[in-house]
Amino acid sequence: MPATPPQTDSSPSPACPPGWEVVIGLEVHAQLRTRAKLFSAAPNVFGDEPNSNTTEVELGMPGVLPVINERAVELALRAALALGCDVHHESRFARKHYFYPDLPKGYQISQYDEPYCTGGAVPIRLDGETRSIPLTRIHMEEDAGKSIHDDAVTGAGVSHVDLNRAGVPLVEIVSEPAIRTPAEAGAYLRSLRSILRYLDVSDANMEKGHFRCDANVSVRRPGETELGVKVELKNLNSFKHVEKGLAYEIERQVETLEDGGTIVQETRHWDETENRSTPGRKKENAEDYRYFPDPDLVPLRIDPEHVARVRAALPELPGRKRQRFVDEFGLPDQDAALLSEDREVAEFFEQTVTAFAQPKVVSNWIMRSLLETLSETGLPLAELPLTPGHLARLLELVDGGRVNAASARRIFSEMAKSGAEPEQIMRDQGLEAVSDTAELESMARAALDANPKQLEQYRGGEQKLLNFFVGQVMKASGGKADPAAVREILDRLLSA
Numbered sequence: 001m002p003a004t005p006p007q008t009d010s011s012p013s014p015a016c017p018p019g020w021e022v023v024i025g026l027e028v029h030a031q032l033r034t035r036a037k038l039f040s041a042a043p044n045v046f047g048d049e050p051n052s053n054t055t056e057v058e059l060g061m062p063g064v065l066p067v068i069n070e071r072a073v074e075l076a077l078r079a080a081l082a083l084g085c086d087v088h089h090e091s092r093f094a095r096k097h098y099f100y101p102d103l104p105k106g107y108q109i110s111q112y113d114e115p116y117c118t119g120g121a122v123p124i125r126l127d128g129e130t131r132s133i134p135l136t137r138i139h140m141e142e143d144a145g146k147s148i149h150d151d152a153v154t155g156a157g158v159s160h161v162d163l164n165r166a167g168v169p170l171v172e173i174v175s176e177p178a179i180r181t182p183a184e185a186g187a188y189l190r191s192l193r194s195i196l197r198y199l200d201v202s203d204a205n206m207e208k209g210h211f212r213c214d215a216n217v218s219v220r221r222p223g224e225t226e227l228g229v230k231v232e233l234k235n236l237n238s239f240k241h242v243e244k245g246l247a248y249e250i251e252r253q254v255e256t257l258e259d260g261g262t263i264v265q266e267t268r269h270w271d272e273t274e275n276r277s278t279p280g281r282k283k284e285n286a287e288d289y290r291y292f293p294d295p296d297l298v299p300l301r302i303d304p305e306h307v308a309r310v311r312a313a314l315p316e317l318p319g320r321k322r323q324r325f326v327d328e329f330g331l332p333d334q335d336a337a338l339l340s341e342d343r344e345v346a347e348f349f350e351q352t353v354t355a356f357a358q359p360k361v362v363s364n365w366i367m368r369s370l371l372e373t374l375s376e377t378g379l380p381l382a383e384l385p386l387t388p389g390h391l392a393r394l395l396e397l398v399d400g401g402r403v404n405a406a407s408a409r410r411i412f413s414e415m416a417k418s419g420a421e422p423e424q425i426m427r428d429q430g431l432e433a434v435s436d437t438a439e440l441e442s443m444a445r446a447a448l449d450a451n452p453k454q455l456e457q458y459r460g461g462e463q464k465l466l467n468f469f470v471g472q473v474m475k476a477s478g479g480k481a482d483p484a485a486v487r488e489i490l491d492r493l494l495s496a
Contacts, residue, residue, distance in 0.1 A: 016181075017254050021222045023230075024179035024215060024246060025136075028192060029170050030202040031143065031210040032075045038142045038169035039066030039109065046208050050162040058145075058167040060105035065296050072169035074310065075201045076116065076140050077302065079171055081311045082199055085120030085138060089304065093140075093297045097290045102145030102161050110141035110172075112291045116300060122175070122195070123319050124187040125337065130319070133188050134176040143168040146209075165209070171201075177216065177227060182246040186239045189213060190341075194318045198343045206237055217246055218263070219253045228253075229263040233277060235270045245270040249277055321346055329359035338367055344381040345370070348388050355392035358399075365391060369409065373416045385419025394422040404482050407431040433480050443481070444489045447472035458494065466490060 016022045034044050040057035056064040080087050094112040116139060121132035145166040147159055154160045173192065179185050193204040193211055204211040213236045218228035233249055236242045248270075253263055267280035316324075318340045325336035325346075340346050345366065352362045370391075374381060394411055397403045403411065403426055411425045426432050447469050448455050458465040466487070473486045 016219065016250055019221065020219050020254050021224075022180055022217065022219055022250050023177045023227055024182075024185055024217050025177035025230075026175045026179065026185060026188060027214045027216070028173045028189070029143070029212045029214075030079075030173065030196055030204060032072050032169040032171065033200060033202055034069055034071045034075065034169055036069055036071075037167035038069050038072050038140070040167055042167060044168050045164075046210075048164060050160070050164060053164045054166065058104070058163055066109065066294075068297065068300065069169060072140065073116075073300065073302070075199075076138070076169075076171050077307065077310050078199050078314065079173070079196060079201045080117040080120065080138050081307070082195055082314055082317060083120040083122060083135060083138070083173075085117035085135065087117045087302060087307055088115070089302060090114070091116040091139075091300045091302075093294045093300065094291045095294050096141075098288075100144065100147070101159070102147045102163065102166065104145075104163065104166070108142060108144060109294055109297070111139035115139035116302065122173075122188055122192050124184065124191045125319075125322075126184060126187045128333070133178050133184070136174045136176050138171050138173050141170050141172060142166070143170050177218075182243040182250075185215065185246055186243045189239055189242060191318070194341050198315055198317055206239075209237075212237070213242055215242060215246055215249075217249050217253070219250060219257070229265050231263065231265065231277075232267045233270055234267055234280065235272075237272075241270055241272055244275065245277060248275065252277065315343070318343075318346075325349075325359075329353065329363075331359060331363055335360075335363045335367065338371075339363060342381075348381060348391075351388035352391050352395075355389060356395045356399075358395070361395060361399075362391070365395065365412070369412050370416075373413070377416075384416055386416045387419075390415050390419070390422060397422055397426065401482065402426070402433055403431055404433050404480065406479055407433065430478070431480060433482055441489050441493070443473045443476045444469070444486065444493055447476065448490075448493065466494070469494075 031044075036042060037044050037053075037058065040055045042055045042058060043053045045053060057066055077087065091111060092114040093109050095107040096110045096112070097107045099106060115137045118135075118137045120135040120138070122135065123130060123132050143165050145161055145163040147161055148154055149159045151157070175188065179188060193206075196202040196204045196211075202210055206212070215233040215236060216230045217233060218230040220226070220228040231249060231253070233245050236245050249268070256263060264282075266282050268277040269280050270277050322333075322336045322340040325331045325340060326333055329336075331339070339349050348370070349362060349366055352366070353359050356362060370381075370386075373384070373386075377384070391412075394403075394408055394415065397411075398405065398408045407426070410429070411422050411431060414420060414425045414429075415422060451469070451472065454465050454468055458469075469490050470483060470486050473490070474481055474483060477486075
């Protein structure tokens, strides 16, 4: 689904001090979900022994030649089409030269002046309103290795290099400088990550470095058309750090300029411990990298018919699914947004509603119990032994009055651990609701007889003591009574 047309917004940011305007552009590197690297058959696997997933290609050995990974091209194409980009029939790979220990070849294979696609936009939803952040381009490139400077890992004053990441396929997604607040930047990143996950293009796991963001930020006076001197903020490994880092950098730049200073074009690193940015290196320009077409790679040509096939196979994306959940199931917008953020959760919801046709009830259980379980376990939904059928059958038990809400939550927790059927758990744990009216009335009379002081206080006007008596009956029933039924019986007995 193409993104909605770009919109512009040049109004001053409410997060910016009065008299200033913020301009933010984001560069996101997303690792593609391939089995092999971009130009070799080396495994693309996270967490293996350091330097175990390399070949002569990543190590830059003489005489070896790169061969493009067709799957990586298809995933990159999928991202471009979903974001409404213009896909170019022909593009070229270039060598980007710089020296760093984690880059054995001395250059990185990327795309420079002829990327495979340009344009497009990322839809965002913020404060109940939808807009789009326009993109400049998306291009493919290989990742570099990883330098480890952590003294706790390497020993004091020693750095290690792990080349497992070298050569991993990436797409770099570059936005226009059209973001005006840190909150917009956070909304952009959340939307982009959700889309990439829906497409199975990337795991987009920030903790594993599969989704990394660099932010270019500058400030200027409202009405000015020239951009201010930009600073590139790096080491932003969570959405919270992106927003906090940008807010800090905006304040720093404004204070510097108002004190008569100047902003230096540079790279700065976000220190999450100190909550501040620190100077890195002077920002290079494109010419510093000495780009030129890679002589070992022919131009990349993408068949228009192949583009059409990939476009036709795109899934429904989060924005459209959110709106459909509102229109088709009558969900509040907030519910629909949360349910549609993750594709697996959205599919779980729809499959449950197919079996138990009360969308709001299903939504409540997923948002409260399922998402809480996923957060507590840290497991992806696919690894839980819980199915939409389990939840639907549990909700049928609740709807039929066979278990109350408290017992149902206990059953849900056990289902999520063992995958057992809800009715079996209900029987094994003795959780079936006490529904016999005569039995409940007997318990209610016993509770009133056992608490004469509270009964006198209630009759004297302390109506809130009704909750006390409800609690006594619930305790007597082992928590298995229906609180609403208990309250109704007590109301009748106390008003007699």
